Amino acid sequence: MKRKNLIKLASAFAVVTMLGLGIHTKAYALGATSSIDSVTIGSNKTTVDITMNNSGDMSGTDGNFYLFELQPYEDGIGNRTDYLEKLSAGSVTKSYQLNKGSENSRLYNSYVVAVYDGSKYVPVSSQRYITNPEAVAANTAAYKTQASKKGLQIELKMLDDAFDLGVKHASTNIAFNQILGNGIDYNYNGKTYHFNKAVVEDYDKTISAFSGKDMTVTAIILNGYNEAHPELMYPNMPRRDSIFYYMFNASSKEGAETTEAIASFLAERYNGKTPKYGKVSNWIIGNEINNQQWNYVGDMDVRSYTRRYEKAFRIFYNAIKSNSSTDRVFYSLDYNWNNEINNKNKYGGKQIVDNFNSLVLEHGDIDWGLAYHPYPAPMTEPEFWDDAEKTGLIKDSFDSPVINFANLNKLTDYFAQDALKKNGVVRHIMLTEEGFTATNPTRGNIENEQAAAFAYSYYLVDSNPYIEAYILSRQVDAPLEVRAGLSFGLWTCNMNVGDEIKAVSKRKIWNVFKYIDKAKYTLDNTDFAKSVLGISKWQEKVPNFKWTAQENRR
Template identity: 35%
Template sequence: MKNLNAETQRRRGAQFHAEDAENEEGRRGEKRASTKYPKEKGNREWKLIDANKRGACGLLFASISVHSRFKNSSRPCAIRPDSGAGKIKRIKEEWPSLCGPLRSPRPLRLRRHRLGFLHFIVFGVAAWLTIAAAVAAPNPEPYPTPASKKGLQVQMVDDAIALGVKHAALNCSLQRFVDLAGKPDSIQFPFEGHDYFFLPGPVAQLDAEVKPLSDRGVVVSLILLNYEGSDEALNRIYLHPRYDREARTNHMSAFNVVTPDGIRYLRAEVAFLAQRYSDPAAPHGRVWNYIVSNEVNSHWWWNNMGHATAGEVASDYERAVRLVHDAVRTASDNARIFLSLEHHWTIRYSPATPDRSCPGRELLEDFARLARERGDFDWNIAYHPYPEDLGDPRFWNDKTAQPGEDTPRITFKNIEVLPRYLAAHTELLWQGHPRHVILSEQGFHCRDVPEGERDQAAAYCAAWWKIAHLDGIDAFILHRHVDHSQEGLNLGLWTHKPGSIATPDRHRQMYEVFRVADTPEWEKAFAFALPVIGIQRWEELLP
C-alpha cells in the first residue's frame, strides 16, 4: 500500500505540473500568501472566527487561505456575511492590503482533487450564511397606522372583532409557556448557544388570539407578566431574588434580571415571542407592542421585589425593559416596548409605606436618567389613568387631577398633562421626539345603583371623545371585556354570569357606545352623556 500511494502521488504530481505548464509563472513554483497568514498545512488552511453574534447569524468571519495557482496571482479569499444585511463580500472590500488583484484574463480554475472539494464547501457555506442572515435579520416593516385609537383588553376574540377594535391587549404570563424538561412535542428554540423549549398548548392558545386579531389589522400588545407559579424550578429562574412570598398581594414578581439564568431565560423567551410574531408572512399573527410588567410604581402589588426604594425599583426595571427591548430587536426593527405606570403621579399609592410604592413621575425620571447613563434606547409609556376613585366612574369630579405638572394624579380629567410633560423635557425625548404613549388599562366601575350603567357609559363617552381629539396618545385600550368576580370592580362591557368568575352574561349600556365610538353613529349614541357630565358641547372637555 505504501508503494502504491507513492506511485499515485507521483502520477498526480505529474498531472498537476502539466497543468501548471499552461501558466507563465507556474514553472517557478508557488508564491506564498502574505506573511500575515500562518504557514499553511497541505497547501490550504481553514479558519473560523465566531465573533459577537447578532441573532441567529451574527458577525461570522470565515477566512479561507487558499494556496492556489491562478495566473499571476496567489491570494487569500474570504467569506463574510454582513451582520446587518447578510451580504456576501470578499475580504478585499474591508482589508485591501491582504488581497492582491486578480490579473488572470480568463476564468479562475480551481485545481482538481486538491481544491475542488474546498471550492464546494466554500460556496456552500456562503449560500448557507446568506440564507441564515436573511432569515435572522429583524423585520424592517414600519409600525402600522391604525384607523382609530379604540382598543380593548380582549377576552373573546370574535366579539372584539365584531366591536371593531383597532387595538388589543393580551395578558401574557411568561412562566406558562416554558418547558424545562424539553418534552419531545415541545417547540425547540435555539438561542445564543442554548436550547429552550416551549409548550405547544399554551403557545397555540396565544396564536389563536393574536392571529385573528392581527389578520384584521388590529395592533396587538402583549402585557408581559411574571406570576409566581406552582413549578419551583421555574420560580427559581423567573422570580426576582427579592420577591416576597409573604406579601400575598397578587403573586406577581418583578422580572429576575439579577441571576444569569433569570437573564438568559427572559431574553430567550421574549426573543421567541418576538420572532414568532414578527414573521413578515405572519403565520402566527403579528404583535407590535410589548408592555413590561404592570403598574410598576405600585411595585409591592404588581412588580414585587420586596421592600424597595424608588431608585432600586427603577434600576432593576430599567434592566428588564432594556433586556426586553434588545430581545425584541432581534426580530423587529420597529415594534415598541413600553413601561407600565398607574395614575399616581406625584403621590404614592401607600403613603405610610414608602418602600412599597413610589410616585409615577419619580420612577419615570429615575428610569430615564438610568437609561441615558447606560445608553438610551426607544422605550415608551403605557399609562393607566383610572378615575381618582376606582369605585366612581365620574372622573370629571376628580379633585386630585390638576392641570399642572405637579398634579397628585393623572386621570382622564387631566390626561393632557402626560404628553405635555413628555414633550417639554428634552432629557425625556428620543431622537428629538416625545415618547409614544398608549393607555393600556383603565376602566369605569358600574356602581350598584339605578344610574350605574348610565354613568359608566357616560364616562366612556367623555374619555373616548377627549382621547380621540388629543395629540400625543396613540391608543385607548379599555379594561375590561367581561366583569371579573375576583377583581372587586364591575368594569366590563359584559356582566358575568352569577357564580362564575368571568363567563359573559349580557351587554351593558357601555357596550353599544363602545361599538359606535369610532363610527359616524357616535354623536347620536353619545348625546345622552352631555347632561350627565354637565356640559353642553364636547369641546368643553379639552383644556
C-alpha cells in the same frame, strides 16, 4: 510667594500622606474621565462600534485607559482584570464582532472605560449599552398603525362581537413564568431551551385571532412565581401571598440568559411572518411597575429599584427590536403620579419616569414608551370629572397626586418636555387599562354614567395628539371584579358560573363604544352624555375637540 510655597508644600505632604495610607489612587483616578459617546451596531450589521473620548489628569494611574465589557447581569467591573483593550487618550473608536446568535453574542452587553491605579481598575465612564438593536432585525415591516385609537380587552370567544364593535387595538397577557416546559425546542446563543407547547399554542390562538382581524396587538409580559424555575426571579426570592408578579431576573447568568431566550422566542414567534401565530406590535414589560405588588423584588429606594428594572427592560428591548425593528416596547404605570409613595415598594409614577429616563440617557438612549392606566379615583365612581372635588387628588400641575382622565393633559404635557423626548419627538404613549363601572354598591345601576364617562374620556384621548391607543377594560364584566363592586363591561355577565366570564346582555356603553369613532354617528350616540356632564357642547369640555366642525353644524 511664601503663601504659594506653603500651598505646594502642603500639597506635597498630602500626596505623601495619601501614598502612605494607600488611598491616593482614588483621589487621582477622579482626575481621569471618559465619555462613551455611542455603542451601536455597525452598518455592516456584524460589529459593535464604540466611540469614546478619554481625557483628564492621569496622575496616580499607569497612564492608560482600559475598555471593559460587562455581561447583562453584571453591575460593574468589580475586581476583574480581563479588559477588552488598552486605550489611548483622546477620541477613540473601537469595533468588535457582534457574534449575534452565538454563545459569545454581544447583543445584550455593556461597556465601561477604566483606569488602573496600581492595585485595581477604577471605572471613569458610565456604563453604556447598544442603542440600535433594530439594525440586525430580520423583520423590518412597517408598524401597524390604525385610523382609530379605539381598543378593548376582548374575550376570545366573543371575537365576532369585538369585530362588530370596530375594535382596532387589543391586548393580551403572556405569563412569562409559564413558557418554560416541554414540546418546543428553541436554540438560542448556543443553548437549547424547552418551552411549553400547550401554553404557547394558546397564545398563538389568541394573538392570531386578534391580528387576523386586523387589530394591533399589545402583549403584557407578566412574571408570576414559579418554584420549578427560580432563575426567572431574583435569587432567594420567597413567595408572598400579597404579591401578584415578580421582577424579571437580570442579576444572574442563568436568569439573564433565560430571559434573553424567552424574550427572543416570543419576539420571533409573533413577528407576523407566520399567520397561525399572529403578530404582536406592542410589548409591555411588567404591569404598573410603580407598585411592587405587581413587580416585586424587595424593599429599596426608587433609584435602585428602577435600575434593576432598567436592566431587565433592556434585555427585552434588545431581544424584541433585534427581531422586529418597528415593534414598540413600553413599561406601565398606575394613576398614582405623586401618591401612595413609601419609597420602599411603592413609588410615584413621576419618580419612575424621571429615574428611568435619566438612567436610560446615562446608559444609552432607547425608544421606550409609556403604557398608562388612568382609572377614575375612586374606581367605584365613573364620573372622573368631579374627582378633584371628591378626593383632592387631582391638580392642574405636574405635582398632582393622581393623573387620570380629569387632568390627562398633565401627563402628555410632561412628556412633551425636551428632556423626555426621543430625538425631539414625544415618546409613544398608550392607555392600556382603564374602565368605568356601571354599578355602585350604594347607587345601584349607573350605566348611563358609565357610558357618559367613556364618551367624554374617549373624546379627550381622540383629541390629544400624543396618545396613540385607548384600550378599555373590558368587553364583558368579570365576576371577580363585580363582586368587588366594579362592573366595567360593555356586557353584563352571568354571576352564577363562578369566575367564568359569560356574557348576558349589552349595556348602553356598547352602542357608544361602537360609534364613538364614526364621524357620521358619534355625536348622535353621545348626545345623552352632555346632560350628565352639564354641558351643551362637547367643545366646552374637550380641548381641540376633533368633531368641532360637525358639532357646530348641528
